[in-house]
Amino acid sequence: MQTAAPAPAAATAAATAISTGVAVTEGPDRLARVLHSLRMRSTFYCHAELGEPWALEMPAIPDSISFHVLTAGSCWLRLPGENPIELRAGDLALVPHGRGHHLLSAADADPGPRVDLLPQQYLTEHYSVLTYGGGGRASQLICGVVAFDDPAARELVRTLPSVLTVGGDTVSAASSTRDTLRLMAGELAHPQPGGEAVATRLADILVVQAIRAWIAGDPGSGSGWIRALRDERIGRVIEAIHADPGHEWTLDRLARRAGMSRSSFSSHFSELVGEAPVAYLTRWRMTLAHTRLRDEDVTAARLAADLGYRSEAAFNRAFTRVIGSTPGSIRRRQRRER
Structure with a gap:
């Protein structure tokens, strides 16, 4: 499946939701949307x-x-x-x-x-x-x-x-x-x-x-991510990250999105999801980048810009740490397979 870069309209909508404090969707709707989009x-x-x-x-x-x-x-x-x-x-x-x-x-x-x-x-x-x-x-x-x-x-x-x-x-x-x-x-x-x-x-x-x-x-089925998505505050943050992964997210901004203090938010997020908020954000961005490298003819520089990195070098370091391969090696492999 091809994963496109965040559309300007979507990014604007997400930014508006963040600034106004209006949730992107309610908890049950978030899970329903994921189930509906399974491909x-x-x-x-x-x-x-x-x-x-x-x-x-x-x-x-x-x-x-x-x-x-x-x-x-x-x-x-x-x-x-x-x-x-x-x-x-x-x-x-x-x-x-x-x-x-x-x-x-x-x-x-x-x-x-x-x-x-x-x-x-x-x-x-x-x-x-x-x-x-x-x-x-x-x-x-x-x-x-x-x-x-x-x-x-x-x-x-x-x-x-x-x-x-x-x-x-x-x-x-x-x-x-x-x-x-x-x-x-x-x-x-x-x-x-x-x-x-x-x-x-x-x-x-x-x-x-x-x-x-x-x-x-089983309404209690699943662990971690499903429970987090259903949680009113943490689910709101996850939805915002998904809606605009290239936004300049910081721990402070994510905590404000949840309406919690930094320490309470970080602790609650880690308890539900199983990893720290910034670690989840990074892994999510790198998963998107890996999918696009496999399905599109896209450069690391383009991905760095789309996913909120100030430099291609910083993006390359994060990608290699999370995925275990460099963006260039993924591109070369996909070109050979094509």
């Missing part, structure tokens, strides 16, 4: 047709979410150091945070080969069909790897649990999620031209629905 970058999808006994290893992929939709049969999902979770037809499981894990036909099965190293039929560059296992009872899965580019969405994903499941046959599962699961199962059961494109778009929808259902089902 993913699809990495890969695989339709797996599996016969017992079978076992597959899903490799760790940094900054991604793996998901698995079981459309027929049953299986077990096992993460290192955690108890296995049984999945049945119609269930959806999300594994955030890029963690490697195993899919198994039996809870106590030995680990299997890495799924990406097995021979499979590639229908497109990003979609394959895998047939694997023995001659026993069949199970059918659609698996995928997706990532969020929007910085707010990435902050939200950081709060997710190690595994998030939505049961297709449970009362708690949202009807819209069950409907999407049924549509996906029908698409795979009766393949038609372009069916893989439909299945992948349905999978994207399922991931967003699962995150929404998790938050809606």
Whole structure:
């Protein structure tokens, strides 16, 4: 997803809100806006047709979410150091945070080969069909790897649990999620031209629905960033940073935006978010810069000006400290990939 520089109109609106003390949005609206804007970058999808006994290893992929939709049969999902979770037809499981894990036909099965190293039929560059296992009872899965580019969405994903499941046959599962699961199962059961494109778009929808259902089902769900966004004073500051990241923010100005003293604001912000206000501001700016370097032909000097840095050198130092690579190395890598 391309992240544009703050528009002048948006910056003016944000500045007006800051000077007048009027909140950009109320707490519940902030979270609703983030949920509404969730957009993913699809990495890969695989339709797996599996016969017992079978076992597959899903490799760790940094900054991604793996998901698995079981459309027929049953299986077990096992993460290192955690108890296995049984999945049945119609269930959806999300594994955030890029963690490697195993899919198994039996809870106590030995680990299997890495799924990406097995021979499979590639229908497109990003979609394959895998047939694997023995001659026993069949199970059918659609698996995928997706990532969020929007910085707010990435902050939200950081709060997710190690595994998030939505049961297709449970009362708690949202009807819209069950409907999407049924549509996906029908698409795979009766393949038609372009069916893989439909299945992948349905999978994207399922991931967003699962995150929404998790938050809606537990008002206290999430930690840190979600709680901070809901907080009347700290949420107002986070919204202002997001609305105008290039503003000349200081700890004093952020504290005034919250209507708190410097010490109280800094302590409350750090308690909710897990890092100091200026550290959050810097990381947010660098995340925006990284996204733009990947998606746009933009210079470090332009980013420095857009994100409130007085010099390109100061921006480069901050970027390298937070991201771990120089802006120039990111630009060169993206040019090669393009």
